[in-house]
Amino acid sequence: MIREMTKSDFDAFWPTFAEIVAAQETYAFDPNMTQQEAYALWCESPMATYVLVENDVILGSFYIKPNAMGPSRHISNCGYMVSAHARGKGVARRMCEHSQQVARTLGFEAMQFNSVVSTNEVAVRLWEKLGFTIIGTIPKAYQHKQLGYVDSYIMFKWLLD
Numbered sequence: 040m041i042r043e044m045t046k047s048d049f050d051a052f053w054p055t056f057a058e059i060v061a062a063q064e065t066y067a068f069d070p071n072m073t074q075q076e077a078y079a080l081w082c083e084s085p086m087a088t089y090v091l092v093e094n095d096v097i098l099g100s101f102y103i104k105p106n107a108m109g110p111s112r113h114i115s116n117c118g119y120m121v122s123a124h125a126r127g128k129g130v131a132r133r134m135c136e137h138s139q140q141v142a143r144t145l146g147f148e149a150m151q152f153n154s155v156v157s158t159n160e161v162a163v164r165l166w167e168k169l170g171f172t173i174i175g176t177i178p179k180a181y182q183h184k185q186l187g188y189v190d191s192y193i194m195f196k197w198l199l200d
Contacts, residue, residue: 041137044088044100049078052090052097055122056081063184065159066118081118086145091134098125101134103141106151115147115198131162135169142198149197156181157190171196 044052053074060068060077068080082088085102092098099121106116117138121130142150152171155163163173171194180191 040093041089041091041134044082044090046078046082048090048092048097048100049082049088050074052100052120052122053077055097055120056100058123059120063182065156065162066120067154067181087141089134089137089141091130091137098122098128099130099134101138103138103145105147106153113146113148115142115145115150116153117142117150131165132169135165139169139196139198148199149195151196152192152194154180154191155194156183157192158183158186163192163194166194169196 056077057074060066060072061070063070068077072080081100081102085104088100088102090097090100099119101117101119103115103117105112106114117135119131119134119138139150150171152166154177155166157163157176173192174195175193177191177193179188181189183189
């Protein structure tokens with residue numbers, strides 16, 4: 040089941056969020072941010088935030104927001120996190136497919152990911168399978184904790200037929 044995230048959901052999701060950010064492999068978030076700062080970033084800033092729950096366990100979460108304002112407000116942006124024990128089970132796919140439906144419902148016509156870390160090959164392949172295209176490469180945009188500077192991709196998908 041995918042539903043909007045509550046404060047108590049975020050409290051339960053916090054260990055996953057903190058682990059992903061601390062790894063410094065996929066998200067350009069401050070690894071020292073507090074739980075309240077993370078909640079504000081993940082749940083209060085976006086238009087909506089969702090969780091994927093099975094058997095009362097949160098397997099993943101995503102947010103949706105406009106990528107920009109004014110003449111570019113028709114393009115959405117999302118971020119996704121999957122708990123370590125749920126990876127490889129289709130959670131990210133389900134959340135991305137759901138986020139595209141939500142985007143259309145909210146009136147968005149496209150979706151753009153601004154910084155997909157190039158070494159996150161599983162995510163890059165999944166986004167491509169779901170119709171996203173790499174439209175740009177930002178050289179050395181991400182300082183990976185293990186690998187040093189790596190490229191990031193801008194990925195885009197038009198949502199209307």
